[in-house]
Amino acid sequence: MAEKEKVTLVVFSGELDKALAGFNIAITAAGMGMDVTMFFTFWGLNVIKKNRGSLKSKGLMRKMLNWMNRGGSQRLPLSKFHMFGLGTWMMKKLMGEERMPSLEDSIAMAKRLGVKFVACTNTLGVMGLGEDAFIPEVDSFAGAATFLGEARKGTVSLFI
Secondary structure (H helix, E strand, O other), rough: OOOOOOOEEEOOOOOOOHHHHHHHHHHHHHHHHOEEEEEEEEHHOOOOOOOOOOOOOOOHHHHHHHOOOOOOOOOOOOOOOOOHHHHHHHHHHHHHOOOOHHHHHHHHHHHHHOEEEEEEEEHHHHHHHHHHHEOOOOEEEEEEEHHHHHHHOOEEEEEE
C-alpha cells in the first residue's frame, strides 16, 4: 500500500482570515486523503488558545504580553479592515449568510478528518505559555525540528 501524501502548514498568523485560509487548505487536503499537520507558532498560537480562562505567565513582560494578546478563535482580528472589531463582525456575518463554516467549525472539522495540531514549544517559552492555555484539540507540543521532520517527508509545505 502506498504511503499517504503529506501536507504541512506553518500557521504563523493570528488573524482570522489567514487562519480560515489555512484550515480551508488543511480540510481540503485531509478530505483528499492526505496526511495533514498544522504547526502553530508565534502569533499563530492565538488560533488554538482557549477562548476562556486566564493565562498564567511568569514575569511582568510575559503577563503584559498575554494580557494584550489574549488570543482564542473568537477574538482574532482581520488582517485588513479590522476597524476596531467592526470588520471582523461583518466578515463573520457575511460568512454565516453564505453558510461558510466558522473558525470553530473548521477546527472541529479538521480534527474529525485527522488533521494533527502541533504547538511550537520554543514560542511557548518566549511567551510564557503553558500547555493548559490551549484547546484540547492540540495533539502535541514540539519544536521546529519536529516540524522540519514532517515537512521533509511532505509533498506540500505552506507558510500562512
